[in-house]
Amino acid sequence: MNSTKSNPLTFQELILRLQGFWAARGCVLQQPYDVEVGAGTMAPETFLRVLGPNPYKVAYVQPSRRPADGRYGENPNRLYKHTQLQVILKPPPENVQELYLESLTAIGIDLTQHDLKFEEDNWESPTLGAWGIGWQVMLDGLEITQFTYFQQCGGVDLDPISAELTYGLERIAAFLQDVDSIYEILWTRDPQSGRATTYADVRLADEQQFSVYNFEAADVAKAWKHFELYEAECGAILERHSELNQEISTDNSEAKRTRFPLLAAYDLCLKCSHLFNILDARGAISVTERVGVIARVRALAVGIAKAWVNQETESFEAVA
Amino acid sequence: MIWPYSRGGFPIGTMPDFLLEIGCEEIPARMIEAASIDLRDRIGKLLERERLSLQSVISSFDTPRRLGILASKISSSQPDVTEQLMGPSVKVAFKDGQPTSAAHAFAKKSGVSVSELAKVTTPKGEYLAATVANRGRSAHEVLLELLPKEIASIYWPKNMYWRKPNERFVRPVRWLVAMLDGEVIPLEFFGLVAGNETRGHRILADHAVKIPGAGDAYVRALHEAKVLNRSEREHQIRKGLDTATRTVPAARWREDKNLLDAVVNLTEFPSAILGSFDKSYLELPEEVLVTVMRDHQKYFAVEGSNGKLLPHFLAVLNTDGDPQGIIRHGHERVLRARFNDAHFFWQTDQKHPLRDRAQSLKKVIFQRDLGSYYDKTRRVQRLCSWLCEIIRRNGMAVRPGVVHKAAMLAKTDLTTELVKEFTELQGIVGGLYACAQDLDHGMPEATRQAIADAIYDQYKPASLEDAVPRTVEGSVLAIGDKADTIVGMFALGLQPTGSKDPFALRRQANGIVRIIAEHKLPIGLNQLSSDSYETYRGTAAEQKFSKQNDYAESLRGFFRERVEFYLRDVLGFKYDVVNAVLVTGYDAGCDNVVDLVARASAVTDVRDLPDFQSIAAASKRIRNILRQASEKGFRPALAFDAGSENVEEAKLLHQKLQEITPRVEEGIARREYIDTLRRLAILREPTDKFFDKVMVMVDDGAIRANRLALLQSLLNNFSTIADFSEIVTEGKESTKELK
Numbered sequence A: 001m002n003s004t005k006s007n008p009l010t011f012q013e014l015i016l017r018l019q020g021f022w023a024a025r026g027c028v029l030q031q032p033y034d035v036e037v038g039a040g041t042m043a044p045e046t047f048l049r050v051l052g053p054n055p056y057k058v059a060y061v062q063p064s065r066r067p068a069d070g071r072y073g074e075n076p077n078r079l080y081k082h083t084q085l086q087v088i089l090k091p092p093p094e095n096v097q098e099l100y101l102e103s104l105t106a107i108g109i110d111l112t113q114h115d116l117k118f119e120e121d122n123w124e125s126p127t128l129g130a131w132g133i134g135w136q137v138m139l140d141g142l143e144i145t146q147f148t149y150f151q152q153c154g155g156v157d158l159d160p161i162s163a164e165l166t167y168g169l170e171r172i173a174a175f176l177q178d179v180d181s182i183y184e185i186l187w188t189r190d191p192q193s194g195r196a197t198t199y200a201d202v203r204l205a206d207e208q209q210f211s212v213y214n215f216e217a218a219d220v221a222k223a224w225k226h227f228e229l230y231e232a233e234c235g236a237i238l239e240r241h242s243e244l245n246q247e248i249s250t251d252n253s254e255a256k257r258t259r260f261p262l263l264a265a266y267d268l269c270l271k272c273s274h275l276f277n278i279l280d281a282r283g284a285i286s287v288t289e290r291v292g293v294i295a296r297v298r299a300l301a302v303g304i305a306k307a308w309v310n311q312e313t314e315s316f317e318a319v320a
Numbered sequence B: 001m002i003w004p005y006s007r008g009g010f011p012i013g014t015m016p017d018f019l020l021e022i023g024c025e026e027i028p029a030r031m032i033e034a035a036s037i038d039l040r041d042r043i044g045k046l047l048e049r050e051r052l053s054l055q056s057v058i059s060s061f062d063t064p065r066r067l068g069i070l071a072s073k074i075s076s077s078q079p080d081v082t083e084q085l086m087g088p089s090v091k092v093a094f095k096d097g098q099p100t101s102a103a104h105a106f107a108k109k110s111g112v113s114v115s116e117l118a119k120v121t122t123p124k125g126e127y128l129a130a131t132v133a134n135r136g137r138s139a140h141e142v143l144l145e146l147l148p149k150e151i152a153s154i155y156w157p158k159n160m161y162w163r164k165p166n167e168r169f170v171r172p173v174r175w176l177v178a179m180l181d182g183e184v185i186p187l188e189f190f191g192l193v194a195g196n197e198t199r200g201h202r203i204l205a206d207h208a209v210k211i212p213g214a215g216d217a218y219v220r221a222l223h224e225a226k227v228l229n230r231s232e233r234e235h236q237i238r239k240g241l242d243t244a245t246r247t248v249p250a251a252r253w254r255e256d257k258n259l260l261d262a263v264v265n266l267t268e269f270p271s272a273i274l275g276s277f278d279k280s281y282l283e284l285p286e287e288v289l290v291t292v293m294r295d296h297q298k299y300f301a302v303e304g305s306n307g308k309l310l311p312h313f314l315a316v317l318n319t320d321g322d323p324q325g326i327i328r329h330g331h332e333r334v335l336r337a338r339f340n341d342a343h344f345f346w347q348t349d350q351k352h353p354l355r356d357r358a359q360s361l362k363k364v365i366f367q368r369d370l371g372s373y374y375d376k377t378r379r380v381q382r383l384c385s386w387l388c389e390i391i392r393r394n395g396m397a398v399r400p401g402v403v404h405k406a407a408m409l410a411k412t413d414l415t416t417e418l419v420k421e422f423t424e425l426q427g428i429v430g431g432l433y434a435c436a437q438d439l440d441h442g443m444p445e446a447t448r449q450a451i452a453d454a455i456y457d458q459y460k461p462a463s464l465e466d467a468v469p470r471t472v473e474g475s476v477l478a479i480g481d482k483a484d485t486i487v488g489m490f491a492l493g494l495q496p497t498g499s500k501d502p503f504a505l506r507r508q509a510n511g512i513v514r515i516i517a518e519h520k521l522p523i524g525l526n527q528l529s530s531d532s533y534e535t536y537r538g539t540a541a542e543q544k545f546s547k548q549n550d551y552a553e554s555l556r557g558f559f560r561e562r563v564e565f566y567l568r569d570v571l572g573f574k575y576d577v578v579n580a581v582l583v584t585g586y587d588a589g590c591d592n593v594v595d596l597v598a599r600a601s602a603v604t605d606v607r608d609l610p611d612f613q614s615i616a617a618a619s620k621r622i623r624n625i626l627r628q629a630s631e632k633g634f635r636p637a638l639a640f641d642a643g644s645e646n647v648e649e650a651k652l653l654h655q656k657l658q659e660i661t662p663r664v665e666e667g668i669a670r671r672e673y674i675d676t677l678r679r680l681a682i683l684r685e686p687t688d689k690f691f692d693k694v695m696v697m698v699d700d701g702a703i704r705a706n707r708l709a710l711l712q713s714l715l716n717n718f719s720t721i722a723d724f725s726e727i728v729t730e731g732k733e734s735t736k737e738l739k
Helices: A011-024 A096-106 A169-177 A199-217 A220-246 A251-258 A262-281 A287-319 B029-049 B101-110 B139-152 B216-224 B230-245 B257-264 B279-283 B286-296 B326-350 B359-363 B373-393 B400-409 B417-421 B428-436 B445-456 B472-492 B505-519 B525-536 B540-544 B551-570 B575-584 B593-606 B610-631 B648-669 B673-693 B701-718
Strands: A056-065 A081-090 A116-120 A123-125 A130-139 A142-153 A163-168 A186-189 A196-198 B018-024 B058-063 B066-071 B081-089 B118-122 B125-134 B173-180 B197-199 B208-210 B271-276 B299-303 B309-317 B365-367
Touching: A011 A056, A011 A081, A011 A096, A011 A169, A011 A186, A081 A169, A081 A199, A096 A142, A096 A163, A116 B029, A142 A169, A142 B326, A163 A169, A186 A199, A196 A199, A199 A262, A220 A251, A220 A262, A220 A287, A251 A287, A262 A287, B018 B029, B018 B139, B018 B197, B029 B058, B029 B066, B029 B139, B029 B257, B058 B216, B058 B230, B066 B216, B081 B101, B101 B125, B139 B173, B173 B197, B208 B216, B230 B257, B230 B271, B230 B309, B271 B326, B279 B309, B286 B299, B286 B309, B286 B326, B286 B428, B309 B326, B326 B417, B326 B428, B359 B373, B365 B373, B365 B472, B373 B400, B373 B472, B373 B525, B400 B428, B400 B445, B400 B472, B417 B428, B428 B445, B445 B472, B472 B505, B472 B525, B472 B540, B472 B551, B505 B525, B505 B551, B505 B593, B525 B551, B551 B575, B551 B593, B575 B593, B593 B673, B610 B673, B610 B701, B648 B673, B648 B701, B673 B701
Parallel strands: none
Antiparallel strands: A056 A081, A081 A163, A116 A130, A123 A130, A130 A142, A142 A163, A186 A196, B018 B066, B018 B173, B058 B066, B081 B125, B118 B125, B197 B208, B271 B309, B299 B309
């Protein structure tokens, strides 16, 4: 007996509905990023796009991996990999809160029948050198969205700022469908046969197997090795970038600058971040190391962000 | 407008109401009230400074989405002011009866003609003067110009910027209302222009609302738009909670001031609903259930007439009700998931009992330079065993085995899932687990309970209102744990400065002082500090200690402030009594809180008796005489010699002093402070007589030195318990020796 709706959205209808809503409001619909990330914020469509002066509007689904949150598929509310729908509005429109509330109506939530609160919740990611100010949006006591005004990213002050809306899709779907376990969420129903496919059908094996891998099987020594290799390569790219910046400007060097593979460097940084999470879940990072390792990943992220701002500003000025 | 209207459009002499409303995206609940007061004060000061307010009453209307300020009957314009400007001297201004260029220049500058200038006589001679009428500006004009700066200056604990880096506010401002009666003041702030439209409740009246005029009309307009003021919301919430609870027989909701403030500040139009959860969750400890409800869901707990939790909760909504139970259903669903989690964590944690977790504390950092919680545990165990020893030596009962085991397990709950999820339950969870688990084979039940209680209470007192640990064992653990943190931080040079105290060292030290006082423990603060420092010796942490700071000295000063705070602000002793006790007690090495409290209370008992008023005055007088003597290089004799004294009053005083000194010493040793002070009172009369008849600072050096020695030993006697020269006496006392 949730909303007055008798036919709540399935998981995939929820995604389609939100994508349709934001597409109709001018957002680019991106696909989920194909490198492991812990949150939609880490996908380059957020982390890099919020930097620099270029306006941008984008929405995408992002499966987000947090190895330490895995529960072998046994806990009804916790997942190793949950699904976010991420919206970036840069700069935020004046009616950004109203737009967000309209999106709730679009997925079948009649706001006049519910209890809605915006409660202070500021977001911070030490690994990314990023923070923002905002709220957790509470609907009948359930946190359904993280609403953040990004202030800084990769250690760079943002101008303009971006609004980031992060919908927790599993929570919202469970709420709409009024089920107590994520695994009972109806993912889809075959329109021809009427056959139901649940969240468990699609994702349970994922949760079980990756929990085993992250907590028990991952080879610690090799994961460290991977971490160091990715870090070294990312660092080497950043090194080349600073050399390039010192070269005397020619037509050729300008082309080199715009084509410089900062996006690749960022992928390598994401790999480091994910490996750090695995090592952490594995209990392989001692207290003393922990802060240091986070600082190493942040150094990469900050280096990339700074380089990216230069690249973006140049191309922005070229267009303008 | 033409006369009699001022430029603001108000007839001169009318007193319009003023309204300012800042419409904002949801302001964090914890910041609203302070910001509202700040804004009200700013407006009040502005009106006064600009001479726009005579008897204006200023009130506020604040909600998560608005800060409203109403000022009734302000002046429609500043009063006109007539001012006399002084010009050049007449000698310079006129030559041969004709105005000079100096006179013309002054007249021009003052905006009058030369013929309108007057001559005034001053002590320096005759000067020219111009009388200028400054017309007061209209309220409209002044407010239009000055309000934006006041709005921008509101203090927020955490700001954001949203357009340009200089546009900083707590959250984006979305609308502004500024009015004098019905007239808009179109002030500009960060790209917005103020108008006369506000907005109603986000769900119940989601539209623009036109405000007909400042004053009551504003409040009525908001009420119609389903927006209530702070006190109205609190009233409505209390009423709602009462009504909802009444559906459960013999139930009541648990009063919780902080929670009530939070929900008042999260709503514009509140109501309350009663929800239920499955009885089986009541098997979880009440502490866990209440924490989940209060801290995570902002629900009020419901209890029966016996004070035990009932399987219900109360949620405060930001809407006018829930006729179909949809919202209740949602809240129940969320709480069920939360309780399920807690239950799951509880079960999971039992797979690894606390006794198996001690080693894993090596992985949990306490403080970067002070090592892991494992290191801390080792230190606290050693410190606690010494504390137990001291307590036993002083004839008090304590079970060192219980303390030792409790200290060993105290921090292990930091590795449990339940504490990782609900960090505010640290210590409490450890205590609950110790109670539910097998700690050692064959351990008697009573021992286990004692260990569990000590672990449970280790962070107490968490605040001034919180109780101290229930048992001596829990007290020892709580003191040892806090001392270890304080001493380690001081040794690193990380002591609190000014308002900065990130590790809450002051609160922890206050805790130590209170525990010692309330349990009457024979633990000295300096001894505690040095014992704790001893446990750091030879550890890796010691290498990190700051070389140039005198930690011991700063710790003594730090604890002195804490004792002073305790005596004065917690126990309510008068400041002069506290000073008197600290000077004689703490500064002379008495670091025992129980002793200091006893002295303060003894001094308080006698301070207003005439004898002691007199002793206090005499003490001050003696101190002054001794100081003056010392400044002149006059030294007292080693001891008073009655044979070389010829004035009877001096001999008598000496005799009384000799009689009483051993009894005073005995009384001090037994800490019978009140009796000892009463004994001292018999010195009053001979002392007064001495001062009446005897001159101390005589020319004869031998007699002078002899009398100074007598005064010195008299002062020593007076000051054994407290320094009476610190006591403020009612009468006026002489500070100089009469000649």
